Amino acid sequence: MKKKEVSYSPDTLPPLSATQRSRLEELADAPDNQINYDDIPRLTDAQLAELKRPEHYRPVKKQITARLDADVLAWLKAGGKGYQSRMNAILRQAMLNAK
Incomplete structure (x- = not known):
């Protein structure tokens, strides 16, 4: 007997x-x-050390107000649209290098 495949989305879940x-x-x-937690094996330190973020991980963004030197802001904006993303990328690289 062939079984019927059933799939649900959040909108079609039965009550x-x-x-x-x-x-x-x-x-x-x-x-x-x-x-x-008896049926969940504990991870070893070696396993934890190998863990990586998922490929499509996106950190939560927070809106801030920051004061920048005018020439720094001009330099960021000179690259065109997306200067805030470039600023974030520069700060992220500095953060990772500091670790």
């Missing part, structure tokens, strides 16, 4: 039953120390 909703609320209210 939760009262039992499912109640169970989810119980789990959400439970303290972290009651979570059973």
